[in-house]
Amino acid sequence: MKRLSRYRRHKFAGPAVLLAALFTIGTTFSIATALPSQQRMEVSAQTTMVEEGKQIFARGCSSCHGLNAEGGAIAPSLIGVGAASVDFQVGTGRMPMADMSQQAMRKKPVYNEQETAALAAYVASLAPGPASVTNASLTWERDGNVAQGGELFRTNCAMCHNFAAQGGALSNGKYAPTLMDAQPKQIYEAMITGPQSMPKFSNNTITPAEKLSIIKWIKAAQNEPSLGGASLGRVGPVTEGLLVWTLGLGLLIGVAVWLAAKAR
Amino acid sequence: MSAKNRIASGVAGYVDDRTGAAKWLKKNLTKVFPDHWSFMLGEIALYSFIILLLSGTFLTFWFDPSQREVIYNGSYAPLSHVTMSASYASTLHISFDVRGGLLMRQIHHWAALIFMAAIVAHLLRVFFTGAFRKPREFNWLIGVGLVTLGIVEGFLGYSLPDDLLSGTGIRIAEAILQAIPVVGSYLSFFAFGGAFPGHVFIPRIYTVHVLLLPGIFLALITIHLMLVWYQKHTQYPGPGRTEQNVVGYPLMPVYMAKAGGFFFIVFGVTAFLGGVASINPIWLYGPYTPGQISAGSQPDWYMGWLDGLVRMSPPIETHAFGHTISWNILLPGLILPGILFTGMALYPFIESWITGDKREHHLLDRPRNVPNRTALGAMSLTFMMISLINGGNDIIATHFHLTINGIMWFTRIGLIVVPPIAFVITKRICLSLQRADRELVLHGKETGRLVMLPHGEFVEVHEPISAQKAWTLTQHLQPEALMVEGADENGVRNPAGLKGKIRARISKANAEQVAAPTLTEFKELEGGHH
Numbered sequence: 001m002k003r004l005s006r007y008r009r010h011k012f013a014g015p016a017v018l019l020a021a022l023f024t025i026g027t028t029f030s031i032a033t034a035l036p037s038q039q040r041m042e043v044s045a046q047t048t049m050v051e052e053g054k055q056i057f058a059r060g061c062s063s064c065h066g067l068n069a070e071g072g073a074i075a076p077s078l079i080g081v082g083a084a085s086v087d088f089q090v091g092t093g094r095m096p097m098a099d100m101s102q103q104a105m106r107k108k109p110v111y112n113e114q115e116t117a118a119l120a121a122y123v124a125s126l127a128p129g130p131a132s133v134t135n136a137s138l139t140w141e142r143d144g145n146v147a148q149g150g151e152l153f154r155t156n157c158a159m160c161h162n163f164a165a166q167g168g169a170l171s172n173g174k175y176a177p178t179l180m181d182a183q184p185k186q187i188y189e190a191m192i193t194g195p196q197s198m199p200k201f202s203n204n205t206i207t208p209a210e211k212l213s214i215i216k217w218i219k220a221a222q223n224e225p226s227l228g229g230a231s232l233g234r235v236g237p238v239t240e241g242l243l244v245w246t247l248g249l250g251l252l253i254g255v256a257v258w259l260a261a262k263a264r
Numbered sequence: 265m266s267a268k269n270r271i272a273s274g275v276a277g278y279v280d281d282r283t284g285a286a287k288w289l290k291k292n293l294t295k296v297f298p299d300h301w302s303f304m305l306g307e308i309a310l311y312s313f314i315i316l317l318l319s320g321t322f323l324t325f326w327f328d329p330s331q332r333e334v335i336y337n338g339s340y341a342p343l344s345h346v347t348m349s350a351s352y353a354s355t356l357h358i359s360f361d362v363r364g365g366l367l368m369r370q371i372h373h374w375a376a377l378i379f380m381a382a383i384v385a386h387l388l389r390v391f392f393t394g395a396f397r398k399p400r401e402f403n404w405l406i407g408v409g410l411v412t413l414g415i416v417e418g419f420l421g422y423s424l425p426d427d428l429l430s431g432t433g434i435r436i437a438e439a440i441l442q443a444i445p446v447v448g449s450y451l452s453f454f455a456f457g458g459a460f461p462g463h464v465f466i467p468r469i470y471t472v473h474v475l476l477l478p479g480i481f482l483a484l485i486t487i488h489l490m491l492v493w494y495q496k497h498t499q500y501p502g503p504g505r506t507e508q509n510v511v512g513y514p515l516m517p518v519y520m521a522k523a524g525g526f527f528f529i530v531f532g533v534t535a536f537l538g539g540v541a542s543i544n545p546i547w548l549y550g551p552y553t554p555g556q557i558s559a560g561s562q563p564d565w566y567m568g569w570l571d572g573l574v575r576m577s578p579p580i581e582t583h584a585f586g587h588t589i590s591w592n593i594l595l596p597g598l599i600l601p602g603i604l605f606t607g608m609a610l611y612p613f614i615e616s617w618i619t620g621d622k623r624e625h626h627l628l629d630r631p632r633n634v635p636n637r638t639a640l641g642a643m644s645l646t647f648m649m650i651s652l653i654n655g656g657n658d659i660i661a662t663h664f665h666l667t668i669n670g671i672m673w674f675t676r677i678g679l680i681v682v683p684p685i686a687f688v689i690t691k692r693i694c695l696s697l698q699r700a701d702r703e704l705v706l707h708g709k710e711t712g713r714l715v716m717l718p719h720g721e722f723v724e725v726h727e728p729i730s731a732q733k734a735w736t737l738t739q740h741l742q743p744e745a746l747m748v749e750g751a752d753e754n755g756v757r758n759p760a761g762l763k764g765k766i767r768a769r770i771s772k773a774n775a776e777q778v779a780a781p782t783l784t785e786f787k788e789l790e791g792g793h794h
Contacts, residue, residue: 154550159556163429163549228541231542236429237429237564240565260304
């Protein structure tokens with residue numbers, strides 16, 4: 001206190017206080033103004049994406065899903081399905097549908113990644129839902145356990161998708177698709193959103209860590225080498241029976257005809 | 265006499281002096297067999313059986329038929345540290361850690377499929393050519409026994425690895441067992457030593473698969489072949505071939521060489537398949553747990569028709585006296601196969617009752633000359649094919665973009681509607697072929713050469729066929745209907761009553777034939793006619 005009172009009357013005291021005050025006010029002001037401006041920029045970018053998504057939606061989706069994604073006679077409401085669902089359906093080319101068949105099939109995506117993200121942002125802006133994921137954010141290679149994934153797959157997925165993830169038939173022309181082309185994020189999103197006939201696997205049913213294991217197993221199945229020769233489609237004994245009657249017995253009967261003909 | 269011959273005769277004489285084998289061998293080594301590719305189908309089955317014995321023995325060296333739980337620690341990484349039965353783990357061990365193990369497993373499984381396919385092809389040949397007729401009815405019965413046991417043996421064999429697919433098959437077998445009224449659940453408890461899946465089933469079926477059934481097979485195959493030996497082989501009709509002779513080549517050296525060579529070819533084809541095509545990849549199926557199942561679970565092809573029948577069966581159940589009768593399993597799983605196989609076993613006796621034919625037959629029928637039997641065969645085959653299609657309905661649905669329900673309804677209706685259509689069409693085709701044969705004998709074969717006669721008429725030149733061919737086309741027996749329908753020409757009523765009436769009606773249909781040309785007809789036409 002003594003020091004303060006000693007310099008209070010110093011000739012540089014006034015300018016120093018002024019400088020300090022100006023610096024404080026300036027810094028405070030700059031911080032105070034800088035923060036909201038960055039936020040505003042983010043919000044505005046988000047708004048642009050939602051706007052862009054809304055436009056794409058109006059052009060490509062609204063004829064079936066309704067102008068405000070409220071659904072219609074032939075298509076469900078998309079309010080609350082979340083970005084994950086959009087990313088999966090549009091990213092795998094299933095939406096927009098090519099025709100009104102039993103179920104949307106995987107095809108070449110109609111929209112590019114940016115458009116898909118915009119659509120996802122728009123649908124996510126309608127009501128909260130599961131957020132989309134990226135391939136990079138899924139650490140299945142590091143955290144997944146392939147054997148545990150196999151067990152989980154056989155318990156939860158193989159009944160529809162077949163033991164080697166080759167796909168299988170469901171009732172009335174519906175089917176569980178082959179997973180041979182599925183990307184990690186699509187597998188993850190399918191599990192959390194339950195597209196078409198597929199049930200949802202919430203984080204209580206299959207934890208995120210277990211989901212990574214399943215992804216790791218599916219990726220292993222995609223790269224499974226053909227041990228023991230031609231895989232014959234990995235659909236079980238039907239193709240084996242077909243091969244034995246055509247190639248197997250065909251060859252043997254051919255030889256028998258040859259042997260019997262040689263005698264004459 | 266050269267030194268070589270002297271030594272050979274010395275050895276032969278030494279053996280003959282002690283066994284008296286020369287006389288027996290001389291008689292049997294010169295035994296004559298007729299030559300035709302279709303006579304080698306049974307051989308394929310026999311050789312596959314030998315391959316099965318050899319490759320199966322190899323597999324038993326490492327296979328552990330136990331449902332004891334183990335934790336896998338072998339080289340197949342996607343299953344490491346998974347809990348599984350010892351039988352599944354040892355099958356993985358054979359596949360990945362035993363030298364040549366996977367190849368042997370695949371040879372064993374392909375050989376089993378070829379074994380069953382060859383048996384079925386052989387059975388069809390015997391049926392359509394009438395080789396089952398007197399005196400060969402017993403051999404037909406043994407054959408029916410072999411095909412039935414073959415199905416069981418194959419099923420037990422692919423059930424042994426205790427993988428997800430085969431466990432599903434055992435579960436269905438358990439359901440069929442349980443569907444037997446009243447005693448079903450007791451039988452199931454007996455077979456599984458308690459509730460499914462238990463710990464005793466794999467060891468039990470192992471004993472049956474490697475000991476009991478192969479033993480029965482060996483015995484039945486031996487009797488089967490001894491009867492062929494004793495009754496002599498049938499032959500296709502042709503010039504110089506009669507009911508009293510066999511035209512062909514002697515066993516030694518022709519058939520010894522042929523059969524020996526053919527064995528190695530069968531082994532070669534089986535090993536080729538085992539080398540290039542994966543079969544029953546159990547490491548992909550995963551170990552069996554009752555809580556898991558895969559889409560598109562199928563049995564091997566020889567069970568496919570049975571699975572198809574079960575899949576198309578409507579959901580009917582009745583409840584009586586505190587018991588549930590599951591017709592939906594009982595009917596397709598037990599009753600229908602029972603009727604089919606009993607009918608097949610009894611067929612030689614049924615046909616002989618219809619035709620009244622009690623003669624011995626060593627000359628085979630050309631299928632067209634027995635239209636009713638051929639049509640019946642085509643009808644049964646159609647029935648089996650439609651069931652088989654439904655057995656693979658899920659695979660067909662996904663690969664041809666069809667609906668599984670559509671396939672099921674197609675086969676449900678088709679199973680009843682299509683076989684009779686196949687019967688009618690086949691019979692018509694047979695009669696048309698008979699008519700074509702008749703044309704061929706009477707008018708010769710068409711040459712495609714058109715000739716203009718002096719008065720302007722165009723005719724096609726027909727070339728007469730050889731006498732040998734004409735004989736082959738006209739030698740067959742012309743069956744006559746049994747004259748027991750209604751009353752005879754004197755108004756005497758058929759004493760056999762309703763049974764006789766039915767017999768007469770079927771025998772009349774059976775005797776429907778295009779008359780084979782006679783010598784008189786042939787001579788009448790010969791004079792200058794085209």
